[in-house]
Amino acid sequence: YKRQDIIILDDGFQHRRLRRKFNIVMIDSQQVFGNRCLLPAGFLREPLSGLYRADAVIFNKFDQRHPEFYAQAAEVTNYVTPRKLFRAAYQNRGFTAINGDRSLTLAEMQRLNPFATVSGLANNDYFVKQLTAAGLDIKKSLSFKDHHVYSDRDIAEIKTICQDLSLITTAKDADKLKAVIGNDQELRNNIWIAEIELKLEDENRFFALFAKLLP
Numbered sequence: 588y589k590r591q592d593i594i595i596l597d598d599g600f601q602h603r604r605l606r607r608k609f610n611i612v613m614i615d616s617q618q619v620f621g622n623r624c625l626l627p628a629g630f631l632r633e634p635l636s637g638l639y640r641a642d643a644v645i646f647n648k649f650d651q652r653h654p655e656f657y658a659q660a661a662e663v664t665n666y667v668t669p670r671k672l673f674r675a676a677y678q679n680r681g682f683t684a685i686n687g688d689r690s691l692t693l694a695e696m697q698r699l700n701p702f703a704t705v706s707g708l709a710n711n712d713y714f715v716k717q718l719t720a721a722g723l724d725i726k727k728s729l730s731f732k733d734h735h736v737y738s739d740r741d742i743a744e745i746k747t748i749c750q751d752l753s754l755i756t757t758a759k760d761a762d763k764l765k766a767v768i769g770n771d772q773e774l775r776n777n778i779w780i781a782e783i784e785l786k787l788e789d790e791n792r793f794f795a796l797f798a799k800l801l802p
Contacts, residue, residue, distance in 0.1 A: 593801070600640070601632050609797045612641040616652035616674075617713055619659040638666040643673060643796055645787070648713050650676040651720075673793050677713075677783045679721055685761050685778040693721055696779070700724040703752040705745060706760050707735030718755060718781065726752055735760075737767045742774075749777040756780060 596602075600610055614620075622629045638644065644667050646652070646660065653659060663672065682691045691699075701724035706714050711730035719725055727748060731741075737760075745764075748754060754777055756764065761780045768774050787793055 600637075608800050609642045610640055612638060612644045613647050614644060614660070614663075615710055615713075616646045616649045616656055616660075617710060619653050619656060635662055636666060638663060641667055641671065643671050643793060645673045645675050647675050647785075648677070648710070649674040649788075651713055651716055670792070671796065673787060673789060675785055675787045677717060678786045679717070680782040680784055682755070682779045683782055684776070685756075685765060685780055686775050691779070697722050699753060701726045701752060702779075703727040703729065703748045703754050705729040705731075705748075705754055705756050705764075707731035707733060707737075707763075708757065708759070709733040714757060714781075717783075723755070725755075735763075737763050739767075742767055746771075746774055749774060753777045753779060758782065 596605070596607070599605060599607070600612060618630075620629075620631060620635065623631065623635075625631050625633065644663060646656075679693055681693065682696050683689070696702075702718075704715055704718065704725055704727075706728075707730075708714055711728070715725055715728050715730075729741075729744065729748065731737075742764075745754065756778060758780050761778070764778065765775075
């Protein structure tokens with residue numbers, strides 16, 4: 588195997604015994620810290636004081652931040668210096684048919700309004716609101732918990748929806764759906780994948796933080 592210079596681990600902040608050189612913490616700006624309780628009462632994995640170990644903190648989904656975001660997020664500065672704080676949001680790059688044979692711009696998708704959505708994310712609300720803010724008319728949303736495994740019953744419901752509306756999903760969910768719907772071409776022709784990318788504000792300042800660690 589070829590030697591790897593960089594290894595990126597997802598959800599590894601609480602793996603305290605794992606040696607690492609840089610810790611990035613993502614905070615959902617829509618939900619911030621929720622009820623501030625640890626699992627299972629809330630969704631925090633450890634107290635906020637653990638942020639002192641972070642080399643960078645990114646407030647993601649900042650375009651749809653909580654109405655009281657600044658008041659709730661202020662406590663972060665007790666543990667992280669301002670130069671390590673960043674804001675980010677997802678931007679739409681277009682839409683691809685789940686078959687991979689067609690791609691449309693946002694303007695072209697707007698002419699096909701209305702739509703339905705299906706997603707299994709930690710924050711389905713952001714996905715739907717982002718599409719709505721982009722000018723898409725979302726008539727129905729089928730939302731599941733994160734890491735949802737689609738069943739035959741789910742597919743039957745999706746088929747019913749697709750009789751009246753084309754459907755938009757995420758790239759993450761598209762892989763799971765393709766495995767379940769098989770060669771159902773009618774269904775495949777009515778499902779679109781929203782292609783998104785993360786836009787980080789002041790990215791030069793962000794990369795400067797760990798540039799010295801790169802080979």
